[in-house]
Amino acid sequence: MEERSVEAGEGETVSNKQVVLRDYVNGFPREDNMEVRRKEMKLRVPQGSNAVVVKNLYLSCDPYMRLLMTPNLLNRLLPSYTPDSPITGSGVAKIVDSGNPEFKVGDIVYGTTGWEEYSLITNPQGLFKIQHTDVPLSYYTGILGMPGLTAYAGFYEVCSPKKGEYVFVSAASGAVGQLVGQFAKLMGCYVVGSAGSKEKVDLLKSKFGFDDAFNYKEECDLNAALKRYFPQGIDIYFENVGGKTLDAVLLNMRVRGRIAVCGMISQYNLDPPDGITNLMHIVYGRVRIEGFSVSDYVDQYSKFLDFMLPHIREGKIVYVEDIAEGLESGPFALVGLFSGCNVGKQVVLVARE
Amino acid sequence: MEERSVEAGEGETVSNKQVVLRDYVNGFPREDNMEVRRKEMKLRVPQGSNAVVVKNLYLSCDPYMRLLMTPNLLNRLLPSYTPDSPITGSGVAKIVDSGNPEFKVGDIVYGTTGWEEYSLITNPQGLFKIQHTDVPLSYYTGILGMPGLTAYAGFYEVCSPKKGEYVFVSAASGAVGQLVGQFAKLMGCYVVGSAGSKEKVDLLKSKFGFDDAFNYKEECDLNAALKRYFPQGIDIYFENVGGKTLDAVLLNMRVRGRIAVCGMISQYNLDPPDGITNLMHIVYGRVRIEGFSVSDYVDQYSKFLDFMLPHIREGKIVYVEDIAEGLESGPFALVGLFSGCNVGKQVVLVARE
Incomplete structure (x- = not known):
């Protein structure tokens, strides 16, 4: 001993x-x-x-x-x-x-x-x-803890991203979202984020390199907003909020699109939660929705660190x-x-x- | 010519x-x-x-x-x-x-x-x-057409079934459901079906070999019914109906369960459709929901026929x-x-x- x-x-x-x-x-x-x-x-x-x-x-x-x-x-x-x-x-x-x-x-x-x-x-x-x-x-x-590994596994493993795909991230300036957006850019995707203030929207575009961003609180019609930002539709939705945003996203998913469900923060305090009415669209578009938990990816932590540390030191990923x-x-x-x-x-x- | x-x-x-x-x-x-x-x-x-x-x-x-x-x-x-x-x-x-x-x-x-x-x-x-x-x-x-191929691709490809898993099929006596149940039994799964009459429930158990079946119209609490038929939870849900059944299923999915969405017949005539409130459970259980269309599996048709015809001729699959x-x-x-x-x-x- x-x-x-x-x-x-x-x-x-x-x-x-x-x-x-x-x-x-x-x-x-x-x-x-x-x-x-x-x-x-x-x-x-x-x-x-x-x-x-x-x-x-x-x-x-x-x-x-x-x-x-x-x-x-x-x-x-x-x-x-x-x-x-x-x-x-x-x-x-x-x-x-x-x-x-x-x-x-x-x-x-x-x-x-x-x-x-x-x-x-x-x-x-x-x-x-x-x-x-x-x-x-x-x-x-x-960035180097649970939220970082969540973004990493959620984006690279659950979303199966390909270069050039259209990616939407909600709660995009949050602990996980800001990384998903940067990973999507590293992958060569087009990425738009939503957040709840002008300050956050500015941050998404100026600091994290999102191609575009919007304040969901200023959009009375989220479906119309998504159609404006994604006229071609969405290949990948990284879901952090749930509720009305998810319902609008379902109307805008491309064929064989993927929704990685990390969390649904808008719903945690609601009983009952908002009803999602557009799930039928996952049949029309052959869409996959997958809930995941970082607890299933803990064995990837050292691979994740090896990926992140150089990117952080070289300023290629910020937080x-x-x-x-x-x-x-x-x-x-x-x-x-x-x-x-x-x-x-x-x-x-x-x-x- | x-x-x-x-x-x-x-x-x-x-x-x-x-x-x-x-x-x-x-x-x-x-x-x-x-x-x-x-x-x-x-x-x-x-x-x-x-x-x-x-x-x-x-x-x-x-x-x-x-x-x-x-x-x-x-x-x-x-x-x-x-x-x-x-x-x-x-x-x-x-x-x-x-x-x-x-x-x-x-x-x-x-x-x-x-x-x-x-x-x-x-x-x-x-x-x-x-x-x-x-x-x-x-x-x-x-059985040898679009519904048959739908059941085949939906079950074997989308559901990723394993021997011993717990399978629930809705609209289970329908064109697709009766086959999914039989495929699940061939795979060594435990399978329960829901249908809308006593005649259909009897058919599921006596003719198609479902382990159990129930009439959803007689269940005022679908969540309680599913807990009764699946005390261990559901690994695979083959979704034909949507709405309240889906919402109850979400409360009963096992960890890493899969929901193959073939259709949602209960919703096709509703505007707006029923709201689904339990989607958060796909995060807790790391559940995958996947919409699919038989149109993506047409190239498997001859493989499918080779599988089905002997089973039909030998009476191992009925219709x-x-x-x-x-x-x-x-x-x-x-x-x-x-x-x-x-x-x-x-x-x-x-x-x-």
Whole structure:
């Protein structure tokens, strides 16, 4: 057995700040569905355990987290949150105590952690050790983390893209969408994005290289908008929003088009969700709609990193983050995803190191 | 050039009985949307043309024909019908005059023809010459025709079935569904069908070998019914009906399940169609929904025949037809598809030979 190592001064007990879910959520989540409170915690792993204690640095705000605030909704992928306990999500953290030979104190890791200053992670097999620290550490919650791999697998694997195809991305300036657009351009596709503000639309065109973009809030007829931007129709739709946008897209898909369903953020707070009325068009156009989850592509993570890192270092793929400072700002930042307050990937900075 | 041959007595002019579309249809089609009338026709192909004249024997009633009664709906696959002209569909016919070296008088063919006693087919390339006449000729409108190939390609190609999987088929006693169920049993799947009467449910279990079957009209909660028949969930759904059935199925799909969308007969007469509210579940379960059309699989027709004929001759695949006698009964038979009057494949017998 390796000797257990503890960072100097980190063996003590701290008053650990946490973001706790008050109770299960109906409808749109509100800041006061969560509470910031403190709980005593010893910064040591239990004697003889395989666990690690981490200091959380960056926490990721992701739309799927809303689904964990309702019981049993995502139980095929993830267990729901437990009321009166800290919520969890992916994040970047530093090992401060380790009972696990794979991790030593000071290592920077990326994986599922708690929304709190320090977390005891009893099952550290799911953590990745971060090797490349010449890029911002926060990138591992976004472009180099779960959203990045989601965009990569969703576009290259699920969409089966070909050069010259017509690609539409919704929530296009978000954590995943901004990457899908850039991947589509690298592939030689024509790509149009939709987003919810002029600022985001400008970003899509000026920063991410989308061929065109529009503000869906300013379009009273989404079908007409899509016909304007895609007079030839859509080969690939990367679906992040669902609802009325999906229904309009179905009217505009080309023959043998593909819809990769990453998420449907517009629907997570609706009960019942919007009814989709144009599904018959998938028969007329022989269209494939495929739901996917990044959890099925984790084995591609190192291939993905090998692809992304050079592109990032050479400035060929860029990334916009929206960083909220301090764990206290976490609930506001998370809830803001559902009204589109974030511009780019929403991150919560808990500590710089 | 081959000599043009004409069957004795068939060179004359006849008073040709036709089923004509009166005008485009809204909502449920009615018998009186069509009219049976007569029109003079010369049973000879125009001098120097490549056409054939056929005597129609069996005409196929297919749900997609409703979509051709509304302008531009299916224009990605087929042109709509023209009011005041005979409707068209697939059928079995006998060549009575030919300007085409591929077809000679007396040949029995299968392909697109008019709903009339005799048709001039100016583009006979789409006709298949029937070689195997030891099976009923009407089979070429069903089990050995477009519905058969639809079931074959839809199940074996689109559904990617594996032994032991759980398969659900709607409109299961119909022209396509009864075959999908039998294919699923040949593959070693567990298969349940839904249909709209006790007679059909009995047929599914006693004649087609479905493991179980239910009458959807007697289930006030389709989700509960599916949970009863598929406590483990559904791997493959062969979709013929759409609407509420699809919405309930989405709640019961297993991880990486597949939905092959052949048609949505429950929706063809609704404007707007039913809203589908459970599409988010395709993300949770990583489900694929794929629309397909038999027109993309025509090159598999001879492989399909090689597979089907021995199974039919050995009684390993059976087929139930509902044969309406006489062209006059065509409108009633066709309209009856949409209220489920037919038991098995609906055929119109125009002439026995």
